[in-house]
Amino acid sequence: MQAQEEGQQGILGSLTILDLSEGLAGPYAAKLLADYGARVIKVERPRAGDGARRRGPHLNPGAEAETGAFFLALNAGKLSLTLDYETAAGAAVLRRLAEDADAIIEDWPSRRRSEFGLDDESLYSRIPRLVIAQISGFGSKGPLAGHEWDGVSLARALGRAGGGYTAVLEIGLHAFFVSLAAMWRAAQTEHGQVVEVSGLAALSSLPGPLLDTSMASAGGLATVAHPDAGAVPCVPGPFIAAVDTDLPGPAPRLGEHTELILHDLIAMDAAEIEDLRLQGVL
Amino acid sequence: MLPLPFYLTCVLDLTDDVAGAAASRALGDFGAEVIWLEATARHSHLRSLPEFPDLARNKLSCAINAGDGEGMALLLGLAGTANVVIAEAGVWPELDFAALTRLQSDIIVVEIPAGAHASLGIATAAAVTAALFQRRYSGATQRVVVDTQRLVNSMAAPLLVAGARGLAIGSPQGGATTLNGTSIREQLDALGYYETVAAPSGISRRQGIPYQFSLTPAHVRLPEPEAGEHTSHVLKSRLGLSQEELTALAARGVVGL
Numbered sequence: 001m002q003a004q005e006e007g008q009q010g011i012l013g014s015l016t017i018l019d020l021s022e023g024l025a026g027p028y029a030a031k032l033l034a035d036y037g038a039r040v041i042k043v044e045r046p047r048a049g050d051g052a053r054r055r056g057p058h059l060n061p062g063a064e065a066e067t068g069a070f071f072l073a074l075n076a077g078k079l080s081l082t083l084d085y086e087t088a089a090g091a092a093v094l095r096r097l098a099e100d101a102d103a104i105i106e107d108w109p110s111r112r113r114s115e116f117g118l119d120d121e122s123l124y125s126r127i128p129r130l131v132i133a134q135i136s137g138f139g140s141k142g143p144l145a146g147h148e149w150d151g152v153s154l155a156r157a158l159g160r161a162g163g164g165y166t167a168v169l170e171i172g173l174h175a176f177f178v179s180l181a182a183m184w185r186a187a188q189t190e191h192g193q194v195v196e197v198s199g200l201a202a203l204s205s206l207p208g209p210l211l212d213t214s215m216a217s218a219g220g221l222a223t224v225a226h227p228d229a230g231a232v233p234c235v236p237g238p239f240i241a242a243v244d245t246d247l248p249g250p251a252p253r254l255g256e257h258t259e260l261i262l263h264d265l266i267a268m269d270a271a272e273i274e275d276l277r278l279q280g281v282l
Numbered sequence: 283m284l285p286l287p288f289y290l291t292c293v294l295d296l297t298d299d300v301a302g303a304a305a306s307r308a309l310g311d312f313g314a315e316v317i318w319l320e321a322t323a324r325h326s327h328l329r330s331l332p333e334f335p336d337l338a339r340n341k342l343s344c345a346i347n348a349g350d351g352e353g354m355a356l357l358l359g360l361a362g363t364a365n366v367v368i369a370e371a372g373v374w375p376e377l378d379f380a381a382l383t384r385l386q387s388d389i390i391v392v393e394i395p396a397g398a399h400a401s402l403g404i405a406t407a408a409a410v411t412a413a414l415f416q417r418r419y420s421g422a423t424q425r426v427v428v429d430t431q432r433l434v435n436s437m438a439a440p441l442l443v444a445g446a447r448g449l450a451i452g453s454p455q456g457g458a459t460t461l462n463g464t465s466i467r468e469q470l471d472a473l474g475y476y477e478t479v480a481a482p483s484g485i486s487r488r489q490g491i492p493y494q495f496s497l498t499p500a501h502v503r504l505p506e507p508e509a510g511e512h513t514s515h516v517l518k519s520r521l522g523l524s525q526e527e528l529t530a531l532a533a534r535g536v537v538g539l
Binding site: 011012013014015031032035036057059069070072073074120138139141142143144145148149150151152153154156157158163164165166169170173174176177178180181182183184185187189191192193194195196197198200201202204205206207208210211212213215216217218221223231232233235236237238239240241242 | 285286287288300304308312331333336337392399400401402403404405406407408409411412413414415416418419424425426427428429431432433434435436437438439440441442443444445446447449450451453454455456457460461462465466468469470471472473475489492493494495496497498
């Protein structure tokens with residue numbers, strides 16, 4: 001995809017990502033891409049948005065839907081578009097958005113994409129270079145496919161000592177690498193593919209205990225102003241690249257960039273946008 | 283078979299720890315030619331780890347005495363043929379960023395801390411890939427530094443955001459479902475996670491690639507190498523050394539064959 005602007009911003013400034021994920025691993029993987037300049041569009045359901053918005057603690061109890069700590073931390077630097085893709089009109093918009101994306105990150109149950117016309121055949125017949133990164137606990141095959149999962153249980157079962165949210169975020173770290181690897185190949189060959197990251201396999205692949213995050217420190221971190229949460233620490237990604245990115249923006253308010261994205265990315269005019277709004281699709 | 287993502291990318295791995303091994307493994311799994319530098323005088327401590335066979339797959343072992351002037355010259359020569367160098371910061375001053383960019387104006391250099399956690403290896407592999415993107419766009423050399431504190435902070439971002447307001451995030455307890463060893467193995471097996479690998483130590487069923495790529499699935503192509511197993515191949519093919527030259531270098535302890 002073209003660089004977002006002249007002199008692309010950040011080492012990944014040439015990439016556009018659709019983040020359809022809602023857990024912690026997927027949003028973290030997408031956040032890492034945003035840390036390095038990728039344009040990450042978080043697609044959220046209208047009115048409800050990502051469940052993490054309501055997950056406490058909240059930095060501003062008076063604005064709970066916008067100031068959950070998990071949401072603020074794992075979605076900094078992204079754009080938010082509200083879209084009811086479970087409607088025919090919304091699914092059509094999502095398919096149009098996919099045509100301008102380098103990758104989709106999702107953590108949906110297997111085959112859910114098919115319900116919205118986003119099955120592999122439909123997508124790849126029109127967008128051959130698209131990468132789809134699927135994150136799950138157990139993968140899409142086998143006796144445990146589709147089962148409920150969480151990072152703590154997986155890590156415990158695999159004997160990887162440590163706690164907290166490190167396990168689930170480590171899965172997101174794997175998804176970050178894997179989606180980049182697939183996008184790198186697509187950039188050279190014009191062929192994307194579906195890449196699956198299962199938490200069970202990813203956590204199995206590294207030896208030893210989970211990363212100890214007890215030494216995490218906000219000292220020296222810059223802050224970014226969020227309209228509802230005030231000054232929020234800006235936590236950068238794990239590596240420093242020669243091409244610096246401006247500090248990523250705050251986490252987006254629900255649907256904050258809907259019109260901007262629809263107008264700039266898929267050339268939708270105001271009348272069409274208003275029509276979708278009246279239908280409740282946006 | 284379709285080319286893997288890092289086809290035609292040569293990675294020189296100068297590290298000697300789990301994180302570096304995990305990084306170059308991830309790249310080697312997906313098609314990079316990984317040349318892992320080992321010392322001639324002693325085996326890498328990684329070889330004593332039970333997970334060594336998994337960490338060292340899909341790599342070539344090249345044993346060079348980098349403490350010897352001739353050995354360092356060979357190493358510099360090799361670096362001049364690589365696309366990516368992964369190094370532990372400060373270990374080889376002769377191979378610092380300035381020296382490497384004099385060898386190749388568009389080389390990618392990724393520096394990692396010694397003794398880092400294995401997950402830093404995944405961040406490093408991502409850093410290499412990101413640098414490949416940037417180099418494709420700019421044509422310029424890329425230097426990337428992977429930092430433990432930044433990784434720790436990144437993985438603790440929700441806690442830091444909450445903590446800035448004096449708010450605490452409790453640890454998740456995990457679900458009630460208990461996974462037993464049998465169900466884990468069955469599930470990993472169903473995902474194609476295990477592969478039968480023939481190594482000098484024998485044929486065994488072992489850990490394979492933890493991700494599924496629909497178009498370019500990856501496999502264990504090379505088992506863990508013996509120390510210096512590929513020194514001859516690497517130095518002949520990349521630096522044009524003859525067998526006589528290699529034999530003489532080995533006799534002087536400059537390389538290990």
